[in-house]
Amino acid sequence: MRPSPHEFPELSMSTPSTGRVAVITGASSGIGAATARALAAKGYRVALLARRVERIEALAAELGDGAIAIAADVTDRDSLVAAAARVADELGGADVLVNNAGIMLLGPFIPEQREDFTRMVEVNLLGAITATEVFLGQLRDGGGDLVNISSVAGRTARPGNSVYAATKWGLGGWSESLRQELQPDIRVMVIEPGAVATELPTHITHAQTREGVTAAYDTVPVTAEDVAEVIAFAVERPKHLTLNEILLRPTNQAL
16 A cells, blocks of 8 residues: 555655656547656656557557556446556556546537537546546545546537536536545646647537637647646645646637
8 A cells, every 4th residue: 555645744745756657548649648748757657548549559658668558448437447457456556547538529409419419428527437436546545636627618618519518517516526525635636728739629520510610729829738737737736735726728719
């Protein structure tokens, strides 16, 4: 069992040189991959979880010793349980869980979009809840950090993002309840990016919406690396301090 920072005051500051372990869902691209690189650069060992195995295997090879790739789908609890077992066996357990896996299937609220609505709830909200439930015991062991990647859509809804916004508003409410329930053993942090230049818009199935969003995102100056830097900063704060909620947007984003 890892020592608790409450038992050893000298551990009250985060110490990446000791090789804290970060588990990152949706690590195959975008903010997830960038966060893996940012934390690995600070001495973290990282478990890369995603469905696209070739991508996370390539990233693990790039990051070198201390990085492992694990095929996992956040909508499949059994795959997460198997992933948690590997993290425990190979890395000693998770100190940080970054719930990054998510999809942004924007479009009008019409029956034809029903499959997209269901998928967003399953991945964005239930996926984060399930991953946290599975890794909760490891995070409790020694005091850990839970980082939930939300969105500005968790604060501001607009036409065409109703169900996506619902998942992010839900993520915020769940995170706040967990913050109160789990403190001080586990720090709960919510990161709420605005538009970020990633592949998310390319997954939108509604053609007209995809064209509009893709065109808008092509001009976005904020990168996945920018967000990853914020995440790394947050988990590196002294243990007596938690950055519970961080909202970040491109400077020229209106909403």
